[in-house]
Amino acid sequence: MQALIIDDSRTMRSILRRVLAGLGWTTHEAGDGQEALDLLEAGLVPDICLVDWNMPVMDGYTFITRIRAEEKWRGVTLMMVTTESEHGRIVRALAAGAHEYVIKPFTSDAIIDKLRLLGLLHEEVPA
Template sequence: MNVLIVDDSRVIRNMIARIMRTFGYETHEAGNGIEGLDQLAKLGEMDLILVDWNMPEMDGLEFIKAVRADADHAHTPMIMVTTESEMDRMALAFMAGVNEYIMKPFTEENIGSKLEILGIGTAV
């Protein structure tokens, strides 16, 4: 199972990658939405994408819309992992196409429960 982690913070990418490896995923990383789209084009199908909202060059919301507009990745499960906590921001993310939403700071249990909800993993 392959996961793409799109976040401008190397520390956050490393934390998520470590967690995802405990769930049996092979991890791939990108530092912003443009890099994320490049990775998708290069790597092909992903089983899951975790994406931050606030990033330079192309933010998470723009990235999500671009992924959903691409027939090859339109149905890939996506989880937004962000500090954005306002309900209207969450609504925008869901309207753009995310399947789940996790607030930073997060735990392995937070991610595991979202994988379980999506039917692509089990909670720890």
């Protein structure tokens, strides 16, 4: 499985990379939505994008709306992973096409549980 981690924080990308690598996933990283869009345009086809909301150049919400506007990327699963906890923001992101929403700070188990809910984990993950 392949994941694209989109976050302007190197630390957050590193945390998510470790969680996903522990599951045997291949990860790719982008520091903002435009960089992520460029990777997709270059041919990257991730199983999931983990997207922060607040980033320079292109924020996560704009990234999601751009992805959902393109037929070729409709099959990509999108998970917001952000500090934005306001109910209206969560509803807005899900309505725009995010499949799941995780609020920072989070535990590894929270990410694993969401991946399982999305049908992206088929084997048992050791505790």
